[in-house]
Amino acid sequence: MVKSLEVDESVILSLRGFVASHENIKLIKADRIIYRVLNPKKQYIAVISGGGSGHEPLHAGFVGNNLLTAAVCGDVFASPSTKQILNAVKLANKDPYCKAVLLVVKNYTGDVLHFGLASERARSLGIDCETVVIGEDVSVNSKFVGRRALAGTALAHKIIAAFASTKGDEYSLDDAVAVGEIVNKNMITIGAALDHCKVPGRKFESSLKESQMELGLGIHNEPGVETLEPIPSVEELIEEKMLTRLFKQSGTDKSFVDINSTEEVLLLVNNLGGLSNFAISSIVYTTLNLLKKNYNVKPKVVLAGTYVTAFNSPGFSLTLLNISKCDERLKNKYGIDSITELLALETDAPAWSSAFKVFKFESEYEDILFSNDDADLEGIEVNDVAQLKKVGKIDYSRFTKILTSACETLKKAEPHITHLDSQVGDGDCGYTLVNGCDAILKNLSKWESQQLYFSELLHQLSEVIENSMGGTQGGLYSIFISGCLSGVLQKFAEDQDRELDSEYLAESLSYGLETLFKYTKARAGDSTMIDSLEPFIKTFAETKGNFSEAFEAAQNGMNNTKESKAKFGRASYVGDSSESVADPGSVGVVEFLKGALKEI
Template sequence: MFTVKSFDVENPVLTSLRGLVHANPQLTLIESDKVVIRKSSKDKVSVLSGGGAGHEPTHAGFIGKGCLTGAISGEIFASPSTKQIINGVKVVHDNGSKGVLLIVKNYTGDVLHFGLASERAKSTGIDTEVVVIGDDVAVGRSKGGLVGRRAIAGTLFVHKTVGAFAEYYPSHTLNLDHAKVPGHPFESELKSDQMELGMGIHNEPGVKILSPIPSAEELIKLQILPKLLDQSDKDRAFVEFDSSDEVALLVNNLGGVSNLILSAITEITTKLLKSEYGITPIRTYQGTMMTALNGEGFSITLLNISRASKSFTEVPIIDLLDAETDAPGWPVKKFVDDAPKYNKSLLEVHSTVVKPVGTYDAKHFQKWFQAGADALIKAEPYITKLDTQVGDGDCGTTLVSGGEGITKNFDSIPTETLSQALDKISDLVETYMGGTSGGLYSIFISGLSQGLISQGADQDTPVDSKLFGQALETALDTLYKYTRARVGDSTVIDALEPFVKEFSKSHDLKQAVDAADKGAKSTGTFEAKFGRASYVGESSNVPDPGAIGLVEFLKGVATEF
């Protein structure tokens, strides 16, 4: 036996998933997409979840009968790509599911990529819906703003209850230290006499630093439970609890707390719930269920079963919690050596068949796009400079990567119809750009393709400015299904919406680019409400890099139009 604080593993995510399947032979790993599945229940809705790795046993550890059907893993703290997600959807659908529900935690990348996957799946005839979870009371209404609350361990109650229903018929976090990503030391560690209250599961800073570190009883009594239960705190009072309510308690290890201490925390919490609030949980769950890698901390989640049952009357919530499951991450397990098979042809790159609509001049289109990509390359240093002030410094290179991913793959883009060309471009953008920007643009361009189709045009209809303007409006509406950002929030939307509205009205590219330029410049006059810029102290004097990048691309296109 040996002990280590941390050590590196080559390709840790895929290696971990392989180990999980070795220990649970009822599961199948699709290595190419980091998708883990169990045998689907015929003619029932499949429930898929996923997100960045580093939260094990969430998500793959909750795959089992009466819980999840499958899970899709990204790299550490990074959303899986749309390709990974849609391949997971296709596999479970092919195994007999009547529909697929995607459970998504409220983080921008996850919402965008799962949303785009849902839209693409729908276009192929797979009934797919998305539900977004946000349960973190550490993020109050004023701080959460339009972004909303983060999702943490409360997601597990959703996995279990929704999974059980499909099969058979609020949260707070604290940390003594940040998680350690393998091979990457965290740059700002807490002092030995400090702890953070309200950390996120992706190493986001806490809402408060406590020093000196209080006792566990003081911490839970004075800091955690009031944020969960104090109805006078109007910023965080999301769910009412009464002493007569049936309540479930979940005490979750973020990865670095010993079992001894975690059990003590469960006892202290149970005692304080009774003495301070008159609440006696009827179900208590304890363990390492949603981690932040090896984060030295824990979270406490309360589920008001009584109130939840009033909103969902088909089956008692307690019955769903108690329903049998063999998910490795849930206390009740059942060994089944019956892993499903899958059709490997479903995993072929971009196998979606899109209705061919709208003829276009492919040579001119490529010329315009090349000009836009060249403009992005020229503007990259300026965009990067802006992003180092309000983001993480990669906006310029990300946009360039997306542009080059398209221009270097012109030969793979269909030339017969614009709907097919745009669908392929959406795929290239998501592949080469990645991140939140990739998700946003990929959804928008996919919506543009669907917009052409929805106008009732056919394969031989030339795409003119009127038809394209109508498709732009559809694309913007599609994007708005998956982001709450709007004009005035200091995002790329401040440039994109004016461009779409003006072109749809005037059918004049120059006027539309001018409108986008005006909107992008305006972002340097107000605070950002989305993205990393929304978390920095002052961003009102810096224009949004993403909005500026879009305008530079459009200006480049205009030079050759």
């Protein structure tokens, strides 16, 4: 029966079953939001997380008192949409005791983009909202995207959320962010597995032989950093491969987190989904012995079990958290003797047991299954534009012509862009951009008839782009436009009837670029759309609105992508074959600007 289910349908069935089997947990089916029923007695900071399904009990399993306020569930191994996340934020914000919302995000591109965009939109609606990104994998450390998030995410959830619920009335959202950053900085994880996982509704694929296993694999079926053959014993694997990488970065004598025998340490042994409890317990004992034998490290806290999985992956991960270093930063500033207090704080979250080991090495049916899952959407799905401050009048007789020309020119260039992307990407860049243009053209007459102010238009535009384009491109452009909106609201709110002009546009574009740079490390020279977008915006600002000069700068940037190797996106995976081919995304920017220039 399970074989015949569509993957997204299986996600809903799983969430329904989860709610049916746990008290005080509810489901908003339309947005796949799992949330807890609250009865707070003081102000607190709501903590929301989420991501792709397939990592259960992460994230829904950690929804409960003194832990996550809500979890937002995407498709299998895919980030939830910005709309889903924003609705979770608005749900939390409905509670009068909630003074702010913190989004805890795993360091994967889709998650960072969509949670980041949700945070930007929430702030534009007057909700105090921030993000903290978790990434603690020692096997991957890209200087462009950082480290991946693994089982340490569960620890981050517990510590951050316990602080936010118990100290949220005393301390600010920035303080909660700081706690998350401190935990992330002092945490390291590595995983190993005998094979890849089987995703429901998809064909099982693996390049591993029966005599091989992988070290340092991710939780989305990504390959590891090393294939081990023959398969070592558990002791050899932990001692020679896993602990070695935890205590030293590959090829160096440095570690991501320094740990010595005088410091208090937490050990988390996490089941990636396919191992027995019997095996996990054996791995705990083996790891404890090897830590003492080789590093004289005796963990104060030991947690073991299933926290973050990759479906049925036959593997496990080891996480070390330097308690002492965290406590050094937290004790004096926040009056917390130890993060172990936050870890031990009782919760009814289904996947967290507060009865963990502090180690001294030495010595209710009908109502649930047939109720209206979406009743709590009432009051969330409101007209966000009505809440926005009206800033910036637009001459639509001119603006509509410019935007129409830009979109039509880009659409005509689709075959060329698709051809380029078939060489360096997955061939969908042109179609994705056309989807965005079609959506803009479809809505232009409506926006003009409503005579939306610039701030209102930017808000609508951001949503239209994200919903029509999707993926990384949609996320990036939506974040950029949301950043432009934030700039308009900050810089021009006092002169709300001022008409949109070059100076106005330059200021908002610059702010949008600055915001975009918070969520991507791509810069000019990295062979992405930034190579055209950044020089256009900077030149447009420097020349006080000379569109021709700014377009020329964008065109030069696009031409330069033929000479550089892509560092981001799917083109970065094809190696040297990305050279001599203009970046499709950058070409898309130039074609859009070319169309605008025709009318300007």
